[in-house]
Structure formats: structure tokens, C-alpha cells
Amino acid sequence: MPENFEIAYKFVFWLFPLPFLLYWLLPPLRLKSASLLLPDFDKAQKYTGEKARKSAEIKRRNIISWLFLILIWVSLLAALSSPQIVGKPELKVKTSRSFLVVADISFSMAQTDWQIDGKRVRRWEAVKHVMHDFIKKREGDRMGLIFFGSSAYVQAPFTSELATVDQLLEEADVGMAGQMTNIGKAIVKGIDLFEQDTIQSKVMLLLSDGVDAGTDILPLDAADMAKKDSIKVYTIGIGDPNAPGSDLDEKTLEEISELTDAQYFRAIDTDRLNEIYEELDKLEPIEYEEESYKPTTFLYHYPLGLAIGLALIHSFLASAFAFGKQFKKDELN
Incomplete structure (x- = not known):
């Protein structure tokens, strides 16, 4: 610089x-001294x-x-x-949005069908690997984390301390929230977290590789509740829906994103997931103050x-x- x-x-x-x-x-300073006797x-x-x-x-x-x-x-x-x-002169980052990551950590995320540097890894490890960079780039957003399986729980409430969010993401692992996938309950948990927040611009990023198995609330009903609260829900389907054994419900994820004026993305590998995060950066760019400082x-x-x-x-x-x-x-x- x-x-x-x-x-x-x-x-x-x-x-x-x-x-x-x-x-x-000014006149000279006169100093008194003893005279000669x-x-x-x-x-x-x-x-x-x-x-x-x-x-x-x-x-x-x-x-x-x-x-x-x-x-x-x-x-x-x-x-x-x-x-x-x-x-x-540098632009000041303007904190104007709450960005919530809602990630599926059900047992299906333990499948080792993804690769990092040529090595086969679990889906969840690959997702975390890419998400670390994504979180660091969201400087200016207040971020939160919700993980879900059979149940949904808040791993990190909204905070501007992205390093803390990143650390809490690293500590999470598959199975901590149960073995099934309850998408509707996860969205409702996110809505509850947004209600405690004062920032008006609200974005939710939902990642899942399975079909909803919940009975409490349907995913589309939860998405309708999010729409009423002006929450955009971007969805990412993890894995290839045409692969043997895949139970990815793309249709539901697409309808969730469309209902909330957002978009759906399919991530079949880490490269595509990186591209999705770059697209998200363009769709929900970091905002800066018009004022600059030196x-x-x-x-x-x-x-x-x-x-x-x-x-x-x-x-x-x-x-x-x-x-x-x-x-x-x-x-x-």
C-alpha cells in the first residue's frame, strides 16, 4: 500500500x-548580585x-x-x-447483514465420496474445508451457525468475530445432531435466531445432502415462514442426485430457495462448491461505507x-x- x-x-x-x-x-533581564565592597x-x-x-x-x-x-x-x-x-484511503466495511449458515451433519454426510488434493474424504470434511475460506471472506457480515440432523441446534449465535465462527465450525462433526435429516426444523431454528437479531437484511445458507425426514414441520411451510420474515434462504444440494444410493431431494431445496427469492445450487465436488461460494459473494456482496478513511x-x-x-x-x-x-x-x- x-x-x-x-x-x-x-x-x-x-x-x-x-x-x-x-x-x-523585550528589555534584557536584570539580575541582582552582590557589589564589590x-x-x-x-x-x-x-x-x-x-x-x-x-x-x-x-x-x-x-x-x-x-x-x-x-x-x-x-x-x-x-x-x-x-x-x-x-x-x-480505504473503504470501511459496513456491517449491514446477518448471514446464517445452516448445515446438515446427519450420518449421510459421513460418506467418503468427495476428494481434497486427490484424497478421498468425507463430505462433511470437504464442506468444512471450503466453508473456512468462505467465512473468512465475509468480513462485514455478522455470521451464525446452526447444525441439524434429527434435531437442530445453534452452534454460534450471530457475531462479527468470524474467527470464533470458524473455530466452532471446525469443532462440529457428523452425528452430533442425530442421524436423520430434518430440514423444516432447521429452518425454523434459523428463523428463531433471526428474531433475536436487529439487522434487517437476513440471509440463510442451507446445505443438505438428504431428503427431509421430519414430521414436526414441512420444509416448505418453514420456508413460507422465512419469507414472511424477509429471510432469503439459499440452498446447496451436496452430492450427485443421480449417483447410486443418493437421496438428495433437489426439488424441495429448489422450492425453498424460489419461495424466499433466493437460488438453489448443486455441489457435486469441492471445485463446484468453491464456485458456488463465489456466486454467493456476487449475489450477496459485502457492503462498504461511502466514506473513506486514511x-x-x-x-x-x-x-x-x-x-x-x-x-x-x-x-x-x-x-x-x-x-x-x-x-x-x-x-x-
Whole structure:
């Protein structure tokens, strides 16, 4: 990311002549000191006719002292001007949607008919493998997780902490919610979770590889309830419906998505599942604030530290010079 050096308050440098103006305009500082004691001082005044006058010693600074003071003043002005490194403007992510993943973890998800890097794995492991990347890319959404089989339970309530959602996804395994597939109950559980949320834009992603075996509520009745609550239910059918032993009910999943103004996708392998997530990103894109901000690194502490360091060195040198001058005077006396 390109970065630029900027000075926030350039007008501060117009104050540079201020100490010199004060030096020229203000009267010199007068310091009282003990006078030299002379015998018969009063007689000398009468004899000469002169009267004693008040006097003051004006201390002159050498060129090194002036150089230090100028450098200290310039460093202070540099600190007050707020130097900074400003990065390229970035758009702020706008959190405006609740995105709920409802995943089937019934026993059928344990079939080892999918592949990752040429190795046969369980369907659930392949789904988790792809879903990890999908969750990380949803920055800006508040995400939740529901897993279902014979029953449905909330694994993660809505949160913007996507790393937590990702970890909870990893901890889930096949069979934790029972061996059957109850799609209707899973959708209703999702509706209940959305009712506790305040964000109006609601998206549900339902993944299943089986036919609904529930008796409590039919999937289409649950989908109708979701539609009334303005919840979009995207559905993904896991596996090939034409493969031997497959009981994927594509018709029901298609009707659920159509009823809620969403879409149905078929995922027969990890490559297709990746493509589906990319399509979802386009259908439900991350929203950004129109306002932009610039990442800024402040540098004022560097010239301020330099000013303090120069002041300490100047003070040390002045004390050493005064001590040396006094030492020479004492030697002469």
C-alpha cells in the first residue's frame, strides 16, 4: 500500500521568528548580585562628585548555545506541526447483514465420496474445508451457525468475530445432531435466531445432502415462514442426485430457495462448491461505507524527543562551562 509523508499543520512554522522578535523587543533581564565592597566608598563619591548608579550584568550567549536553542525551537515546531505517514484511503466495511449458515451433519454426510488434493474424504470434511475460506471472506457480515440432523441446534449465535465462527465450525462433526435429516426444523431454528437479531437484511445458507425426514414441520411451510420474515434462504444440494444410493431431494431445496427469492445450487465436488461460494459473494456482496478513511501513523514523538535530548545536552554543556569558568576564577584568586 503506497504511503505518503505529510505535515498536518504547516502554518506552525510561521512561528519560527517569534523567539527572535521577543529577544529584540523585550528589555534584557536584570539580575541582582552582590557589589564589590570598597573602603571609603562614600568619601570617593564626595570627592569626585559622582553618584552611584544601579547596574546589571547582561550575559552573552556564545554561538554554540544559540545553535542549540535554534535547533530545539525548530524541533518543537516540527512536533507541533504533526508530521505523519498517511496510507492509501480505504473503504470501511459496513456491517449491514446477518448471514446464517445452516448445515446438515446427519450420518449421510459421513460418506467418503468427495476428494481434497486427490484424497478421498468425507463430505462433511470437504464442506468444512471450503466453508473456512468462505467465512473468512465475509468480513462485514455478522455470521451464525446452526447444525441439524434429527434435531437442530445453534452452534454460534450471530457475531462479527468470524474467527470464533470458524473455530466452532471446525469443532462440529457428523452425528452430533442425530442421524436423520430434518430440514423444516432447521429452518425454523434459523428463523428463531433471526428474531433475536436487529439487522434487517437476513440471509440463510442451507446445505443438505438428504431428503427431509421430519414430521414436526414441512420444509416448505418453514420456508413460507422465512419469507414472511424477509429471510432469503439459499440452498446447496451436496452430492450427485443421480449417483447410486443418493437421496438428495433437489426439488424441495429448489422450492425453498424460489419461495424466499433466493437460488438453489448443486455441489457435486469441492471445485463446484468453491464456485458456488463465489456466486454467493456476487449475489450477496459485502457492503462498504461511502466514506473513506486514511490509515495514519503519527511521527510527532520523534522531533519532540530530539528537542528534549538537545535541551538536556545544552543544559549539561552550560553547567559544565559555568563550572569551568568559576574554577579558573578561583585559581586566579
